Amino acid sequence: MKLLIVDDENRTRELLRNYVPWDAIGIDEVETARNGLHALELASERKPDIILCDIRMPKLNGIEFARQYRNIDPRCPVIFLSGFSDKEYLKSAIHLKAFTYIEKPVNLDEVREAVESAIAQRREEVKRREDERQLQAGFDRSLPFLRQEMVRKLVAHPEAPNVVPALRSRDTFLLPLEGPYTVAVAALYWSPADLPEEPAVTHERILESICRHPKLTSRMLLAGFDSRNHLVVVLPGDYRSSYRDGRETIEEISSELRAIAGDKIELRLGIGEAAPSLSAIPAAYRLASHASAYQYYGNGAHPVFANALGEHFAIEPNWEEVRLMRDQLRRGEIAEARRTVERWTVYARERMDLDISRLKDTYFQFLVAIMETAVQLGAAELSEDTERRYMWKEIDRIPSLDALERYVLEFMEAMTGPSGDDEGAGTGKMREIVRYVHAHFHEKGFTIREIADHVQFSETYLCAYFKKQNKQTLKEYITDTRMNRAKELLRDANVKLFEVAIRIGISDANYFTTFFKRNAGCTPSEYRERAVK
Structure with missing residues (x-):
């Protein structure tokens, strides 16, 4: 001190x-x-x-x-x-x-005693302030999640016995106990190539920013992600689609939310009809979700209010259309197969199904049929890299109906060759893929997903595209690259076997031996003996 x-x-x-x-x-x-x-x-x-x-x-x-x-x-x-x-x-x-x-x-002893007492007081004060700081920091970290849990309660079970007592803590939960309330729901879309972090990390960043945002907190709004990973905002007041009834406020909130999300995230905001009381919030939430989903069929640049919703109907897979497209592909009638998918998109737009997962499932069936046909024709290999769960994960990130159609048609291009690109463009993309493999195959955790993100292809499209262009699967090419490098290193007797394994991206020496023998027909030691001779 x-x-x-x-x-x-x-x-x-x-x-x-x-x-x-x-x-x-x-x-x-x-x-x-x-x-x-x-x-x-x-x-x-x-x-x-x-x-x-x-x-x-x-x-x-x-x-x-x-x-x-x-x-x-x-x-x-x-x-x-x-x-x-x-x-x-x-x-x-x-x-x-x-x-x-x-x-x-x-008196020096008296001075010393006084200073000792002051030191004790000062240390106690410093400790108390540090405890308060840590307590506040812990509360600040938990605040976005406390508010998220309240949002989830409000949109599902606002009559739960702990809701009203908790809302009396206005410093924590902001909302007044009396309505009306306006509910907004935003679907968020982004590419893992742009934001490689886990979705939960992105959600946490957004919620923390909302909690710290002075303009948004001054509106006394609550925000949280629901079980479908949609951002839900509940704010006091009745805001409607006309500027006379508060649309300008919604536009401002939308602008602030987009700024928080960042330019790499597409945010589609839907606004429900006003809820007069806490018990009416779930109905307002459902309408806001529909308004958000409505933007999947068009431009999502501006908020959509529930009163703008037109007629919409459920859509189910048409297995006859799926079989027709499959038969067209088998016969090599690629243009006809494309038109089948495009015709389905016209039909989907007419139905305007607001259950986007159900809509995507119909395209998923087309996608599965394309991949199965590609395997039968030898244009792709159904491996762990192209299993259905990966395909579904990829289409779940697609932000619009038009993009969904383009995504499915990409797989036809992978089977038949690029329809609009010249040969030079295809060659350039292959060079980019090959360069990336050679630059990163030795890194721990290297995956095909990384290559796909780098070249901005879907994972399944990348595998099909590479097989079509190279007459070899991407997984086989990576294996050959590792084997060639391993053989080169094994010719140097000064490089230990475990070093060879690490330098080709394999951290387990025993697995390296298994991997090498499976692909070369002999162990690394046996290969070294022959090579050195």
Whole structure:
């Protein structure tokens, strides 16, 4: 800790500085000042933990110095020294909440005891503030999740017995107990190539930013992600589609949410009809979800209000259309197969199904049929890289009906060759894939997913495209690349076997032996013996 001694008498300053064993009681630095003005400059710069200060000094007395320094550090303990029994000075010291008061001539033991007590107080104060800081930091970290849980309660079970008591804590949950309320729902879409972090990390970042955003918190709104990973916002008030009824506020909130999400995330905001009470929030939430889904069929640049929803009907897979497309592909009638998918898109747009997962499932069936046909024709290999769960994960990230159609048609291009690209463009893309493999195959955790993200292909399309262009699966090519590098390293007798394994991206030496023998027909040691000879 740091101590500042302020006294206009040089002898007193030196006595206090040199004849008290400060280090024994926890004082690491001792500074002295010759008057209050000098002390104010020094204390402002050095920020002492404790101050020993004479009262009667020229230029600026101790009381006035302490009064001014209180504006800089109101918690610093001040121990006053004075040879005058002046009641007015004592009153001023008490008013300034002086730690204690020592009369001159000073007793060094008394000074030491006073400073020791001040140190204990200072340490206790520092510990208390640190505990408060950690408590507040913990609360700040948990606040977005507390609010998210409240949002989930409100959109599903607002009559739950703990909802109303919790909402009485306005500092935490912001919303008033009385309606009306407006509910907004936003579907969020982004590419893992742009945001490789886990979705939960992105969600946490967005919620924390909303909690810290002064404009949004001033609206007293709550935000959280529902079970479908849609962002849900509940705010007090009745906001409708006309500017007279508050549309401008919704536009502002939409703009702030888009800024928080960032330019790599597409945000489709839908607004439900106003809920007059807490119990009506689930119905408003469902309408807001439909309004958000409505944007899948068009432009999602602006919020859509529930009153803009037209007729919409459920859509189910048409197995006859799927079989027709499969037969067309088998016969090599690629243009006809494309038209079958495009015709389905026209039909899907007419139905305007607001259950987007159900809509995507119909395209998923086309996609499965394309992949099965590609395997039968030898244009793709159904492996762990092209299993259905990966295909579904990829289409789940697609933000619009038009993009969904394009995605499915990509697989036909993978089977038949690029329909619109010239040969040079295809060759350039293959060079990019090959370069990436050679640059990263040795890295721990290297996957086909990384290559797909790098070249901005879907994982399944990448595998089919590579097989079509190279007459070899991508997995086989990566294996060959690793094997070629391993054989090259094994020819150098100074490179240990485990080093060879690590340098081709395999951390387990036993697995390396199995991998090498499976692909080369002999163990690494046997290969080395032959190569060295």
